[in-house]
Amino acid sequence: MSSYNPKEIESKWQRVWEERGVFRAEEFKGDKFYVLEMFPYPSGRIHMGHVRNYTIGDAIARFLKMKGKNLLHPMGWDAFGLPAENAAIKQGIHPAKWTYENIDYMKRQLKLLGFSYDWDREVATCDPEYYRWNQWIFLKMYERGIAYRKTAVVNWCPHDETVLANEQVIEGKCWRCGTPIVQREIPSWFLKITAYAERLLEDLDKLEGRWPERVIAQQRNWIGKSEGALLKFPLDGDYVEVFTTRPDTVFGATFMVLAPEHPLTLRLAERGGRLEEVREFVERVRSQSTKDRATSQDKEGVFLGVYAQNPANGKRIPVWTANYVLYEYGTGAIMAVPAHDQRDWEFARKYGIDIVPVILSEGEDWDFEKGAYEGKGKLVNSDGFNGMDSEEAKSKITLWLKEKGLGEPRVTYRLRDWNVSRQRYWGTPIPIVYCDRCGTVPVPEEELPVKLPLNVEFTGRGNPLQSSEEFVNTTCPKCGSPAKRETDTMDTFFDSSWYFLRYCDPKNEELPFDREKADYWMPVDTYIGGIEHAVLHLLYSRFFQKFLKDIGMVRDEEPFGKLITQGMVLKKWVSVGSLLEYLGLDEEDEVETLRSKLQELAEVS
Known part of the structure; x- marks a missing residue:
């Protein structure tokens, strides 16, 4: 051949591959290898991000197949979701029609690219045979x-x-x-x-070096394990629970703060005669994002009109609600120790609340007028624990409060x-x-x-x-x-949390998949996809795998062996002025002149 004709050559060999079933996977035929790229949402067109991801998987798959591996390399469609519904609203087309037409188009594109998929195992999450x-x-x-x-x-x-x-x-x-x-x-x-x-x-330790x-x-970080204590602060015959990683500072708790969303916030405000003021504050704060509240430099709050009791020293302390305490973390309530937590210090200074140091830094004089001391040291103002090292005091104070029925060791997680x-x-x-x-x-x-x-x-x-x-x-x-x-x-994300298992047995009408087939193919040996799914799809899939193991459906604890995050395909934005300058044109040149110049440039490229 004098030149490469992709339409002629590629269509010929793609037809041969399909007729001969070259990429069809069969179980129990030697040393298996499961290569998988995260399946696409059928938005209508394949873009360069898809091509990059799928080319990596295809190169790995073809290499290993030539090395004699029994290869599973499937493809399907993450087909439910809002874009289809939004298209129905805007364009007057049913989500199912929009989705399946997009699948057909994108499938033709993938086939033209010649990727080595076993199309016999194709799944679409919007099919009743799947979502069943x-x-x-x-x-x-x-x-x-x-x-x-x-x-x-x-x-x-x-x-x-x-x-x-x-x-x-x-x-x-x-x-x-x-x-x-x-x-x-x-x-x-x-x-x-x-x-x-x-x-x-x-x-996650098992994935070190492979992910x-x-x-x-x-x-x-997302799971966010914290070891500390669950403490009970008595309040009018009841108590409010708080989780803290610093039980060594409990003697310095001079107020409590409930998150605006805490179920006790409005009830206590009503009891304290502050309901209207607190309700207005709660509604305003709840309209703000979690991140904005967590990172806000302006600490705001409202006194609920009631007092709790510090379980360590019996002192009455005011109960507030504030924007910087989030209901989704811990118990949604905190013991506020302004001498040893900077956020509490800022709040206390703003509202004139006592600041009582209970830990002193060794070797330096800390100025509590300028900020909180959040490090280690020796306890002061802590009754029988004075002089004790703060790290040792964490467990000692927790056990002491446990004996009083006011605390116990506790592990919590950021995960919800x-x-x-x-x-x-x-x-x-x-x-x-x-x-x-x-x-x-x-x-x-x-x-x-x-x-x-x-x-x-x-x-x-x-x-x-x-x-x-x-x-x-x-x-x-x-x-x-x-x-x-x-x-x-x-x-x-429910759909995509187990789809890799359905590929192992996509035609099964009795179960999501056969255990024997899943045990043969799983885990996925090489998984390729975007890092943006680190605490979405990848975490959810690990959760599903563990649940399915618990009910006897799979053997392995982890679904994916090696993980490759392929990165993003970026493009450089060029202003019209820069483009005209590059082409040697000015703004008065006609569109046809610009078009011809661009065509000329494309032919040279």
Whole structure:
């Protein structure tokens, strides 16, 4: 050949590969290797970020296949999500039609690129044959108390009109659309990922050297293990619990602070005759993002009008609510020790609250008029613990308070349970029914999948499922009485938290996958995708893998062996003026002249 003709050569060999099933994977045929790239959202077109990611996987897959490995290299579609629903609202096209047309187009693009996928194992998470097993896994979690429903303060995106998990709030904004989130209290379904916090943390050690250190560090920080004490502060015949990593400073606690969202905040304010002032403050603070509150330089608060008792010295201390205390951390209440915590010091100075040093730095005189001392030292103003080293005092004071029934050692985690309820249409229906007689009733496995109705109206306001009588009205699986279906759908990260296991057995109609096949292919030997999923998809997938192991579905604790984060494809923005200057043109040149110059440049390139 005098020149390379890609249309002729590539189409010929791609046809040969498909006819001969060159990339088709079969179980139990020697030394396996599972290569996987994070599957795409079918947004309509493949972009260069996809191409970079999939080219890396393809190169690895082809090399290992030539080395004689029995290779699994599948592809599918992370197909539920808001963009499809938004397209339905804006363009008058059904989300299913929009999604499947995009899948067809993007699949043709991937095939033209010649990637070595086993298309016989293709999955799309919006297919009932797939999301049936989302519902099955959810029911297994419900049976074991891992899936549960509660009314809680949640992250609400006003633009998308749906709840976001903590991991999906980036710098106080929706991870998808960038709208500032607000706090709202609604009933939601949660997954108890906190029950797996210690295992998720400990097993990161197994991934050292195989995962990027940055990803491991992000997960460690997100799980956020803290060792300390749970202390009880008596208050009018009851008590308020606080978690602290510094029980050595308890004698210096001169006030308490409850988060604005704490369920006791308004109740105590009413008791203290400060309800209206506190309510106004709470509503204002709850409209702010978590990040803004955590990093705010302006510490604001309102006295609730009541007093608690310091469990260490019995002194009455005022109870406040303030913007810098977050309900999602610890117990949502803190003992404030202004001499030894800078945020408490700033708050105390602003509102004229006592500052009592209880730890002195050895070898230097600390000026408590200028700021808090947060280091180690010797205890003072701490009764029988005076002179004790602060590190030793942590356990000694905790045990002393435990004997008094006012404290105990405690380990806590920054990680919070995963809110999986979404008030949207294009997602997996949560398989729950509400009956006036029987209460909350899970849909029986034999009635799965609970399918999305196709004839719904998209107005852009609220959840379309709530207005679908065909979907909402049903009968109770227990007693046969009229009942209502849950109209929340699942967070789409539920779909992607186990899809790599479905690839092991994608046609199974009896189970999500066969245990023997999963044990043969898993874990994924090399997984490739974006670092932006460090505390989203990657953490959730590890959680699902551990749960599925607990119910006997898989052998391995970890789903992914080696992880490659491929980085971002960037482009340099060039101003029109710079482009004209580069081409030797000025602003008066006509469009046709500019077009011809660009064409000329493209041909040279």
